[in-house]
Amino acid sequence: MIFKPNSVKDILGHIGIMIAISIGLILLFFYWYLPNATNHGETITVPDLEGRHIDEIADYLSARDLSYEVSVDSGYSGNHQPLTVLKQYPNPQSLVKEKRKIYLTLNAQNPPKVKMPRLTDLSVKIARIKLISLGLAVGDIKYEPDMAFNAVLRQEFEGEEIPEGTGIFKGSAIDLVVGDGYGKRDFPVPDLLGMQLEEAEFVLAGVGLKTGSILEAPEVENDTLPAGTIIQQTPEKGEKIRIGEVVDIWVKEYEKYLSEKEESES
Structure with a gap:
């Protein structure tokens, strides 16, 4: 078959028409059919x-x-x-x-259960973190006389001690019985008279007592005791006292004692 001179133009024209139809179909698909089929925009x-x-x-x-x-x-x-x-x-x-x-x-109809942890001997802060991490709540914190300050002595639920490992619903409030740091044992005040101040402070700390006020002792005639000696104390020796309480002491020539001590340390 022999093409006429204008055959190439006809071919190009047909190709252009086909391209235009294809573009039109694509636009029709994406901008009319697809939006209506998928509720586009709604x-x-x-x-x-x-x-x-x-x-x-x-x-x-x-x-x-x-x-x-x-x-x-x-x-x-x-x-x-x-x-x-x-x-x-x-x-x-x-x-x-x-x-x-x-x-x-x-939310579950019934709360899941967790095993009660062991909180005794832990600090209140650590016990609180442990309870919250398990989904339990911290209830009342009750203090009892004990030397262990802020340490958990017992863990209780609804007024009863709850042992470690007991199943308990999440969200339950656990009460903590905690040491007050003072102890419950009364004991006699040690005799500090005649001791040097440093020795007396060491003795008080050793039995869990605190040194209270340190005062200048009144002068005593014919007194040969050196400066810094304990002349008087309150409470007096033998009186009942509890751990953590204070003892006030009167020191002979207290100001002189402090001055001599400062010189010896310089």
């Missing part, structure tokens, strides 16, 4: 469902052209009622298509 804002009871959810979402599905795994929070929504996906305020399914995590 979005719904996901509502915040946290705290809503499951009985409310179906009608609430249906009215908004949405559906839901409850997650197999449930959680637990003491701040929410049983069978209320704890978490959702997609998140609130997300934009989704009509009929989109919202996945829900519900």
Whole structure:
């Protein structure tokens, strides 16, 4: 077959027409068919469902052209009622298509149980952290006389001591009985008379007492005791006292004693 001189122009024209038709079909597919087939542009804002009871959810979402599905795994929070929504996906305020399914995590109807930890001998601070990490609450903190200041002596639940390993519902409040740091044993005040100040302070610290006021002792005639000697104390020797309480002492020539001590240390 022999082409006429204008045959090439005809071919190019046909190709141009085919290209134009193809572009038109593509534009028609993306800008008319696809948007109508997928409801393009018709979005719904996901509502915040946290705290809503499951009985409310179906009608609430249906009215908004949405559906839901409850997650197999449930959680637990003491701040929410049983069978209320704890978490959702997609998140609130997300934009989704009509009929989109919202996945829900519900608060368990019965709180799960955990094993009671051993809190005795721990500090209140560490015991509190341990309880919270297990989903338990800190109840009342009651102090009892004991030398172990702020150390847990007993752990109690509803007025009864609860042993380590006992199963207990999450959210339960555990009361702590804690040492006050003073102890409950009364004992006689040691005799400090005649001791040097440093020795007396050492003796008091050794039995768990505190040095209170250090005062200048009144002058005594024919007194040959050196400066810094304890002349008087309150409470007096033999009186009953508890750990952590203070003892006031009167020191002979206290100012002179301090001056001599400062010179010897310089």
